[in-house]
Amino acid sequence: MKKILPLIMSFILIIFISGCGESMFAAGGNDQSPEAKESIVLKAFMDKDYDKILSLYSNNYSTFSNEDAYNYVSALLGKGGFDILNGIDYFLGSNQGNTDDMYSMFYTLIGINNNTDNSQHLIDNAKRFFDEAALVCNTVSCIRQDGQFTYNDDGTTSCSVKATDSTINSVDNNTAFVCSLSGGFGTVTNVSNTVKTLAEKAGLNIDGIDLTSQAGLSKVINQF
Numbered sequence: 001m002k003k004i005l006p007l008i009m010s011f012i013l014i015i016f017i018s019g020c021g022e023s024m025f026a027a028g029g030n031d032q033s034p035e036a037k038e039s040i041v042l043k044a045f046m047d048k049d050y051d052k053i054l055s056l057y058s059n060n061y062s063t064f065s066n067e068d069a070y071n072y073v074s075a076l077l078g079k080g081g082f083d084i085l086n087g088i089d090y091f092l093g094s095n096q097g098n099t100d101d102m103y104s105m106f107y108t109l110i111g112i113n114n115n116t117d118n119s120q121h122l123i124d125n126a127k128r129f130f131d132e133a134a135l136v137c138n139t140v141s142c143i144r145q146d147g148q149f150t151y152n153d154d155g156t157t158s159c160s161v162k163a164t165d166s167t168i169n170s171v172d173n174n175t176a177f178v179c180s181l182s183g184g185f186g187t188v189t190n191v192s193n194t195v196k197t198l199a200e201k202a203g204l205n206i207d208g209i210d211l212t213s214q215a216g217l218s219k220v221i222n223q224f
Helices: 005-018 034-046 050-055 066-079 084-092 102-109 119-144 173-201 214-221
Strands: 147-151 157-161
Touching (some): 034 066, 119 157, 119 173, 173 214
């Protein structure tokens, strides 16, 4: 496992630098060439100006191309705290991380641990962006299957595929990768928040317990 992780991180670095393709921009008066727009997105990624990238798109995710989804989800990952340098340091640094603890690994990749100042605020902030990334990915994936994506009254979403013999046009590999990455981040932040909420409702004392690690979460859960 540890032998392939450096290759994975190198792959992430490559797609973050080179994966920004032509996109569908929402801004009016769009008289720039696709190449110029691509340069704007690439420069914004290099400058970590994720707000610039997000502002270029509408929130109608069902119209996103693969490139749109890739750029938008990647920008949301950045807003959530994901930094490729954290990953390189985690897997290749002098203090190599423990890959057996998924929670600790994913939180380290977004620059959060139990000792980070105001860590719960950072977790709440990250969760917001990863939840949106999941919504983008689910919408685009549904549309690729010729399905109808629906926002339900209870806040949930659903995808209804129109016909079982529909031709499935899946998202491309780069988009699928960042969607998987955002899904991992979303899972750990949602679990941490859920455990924290349940513990507070049950009146459990969780002071000093690390909710960014599997051991810490297990320690809280075992008190129920």
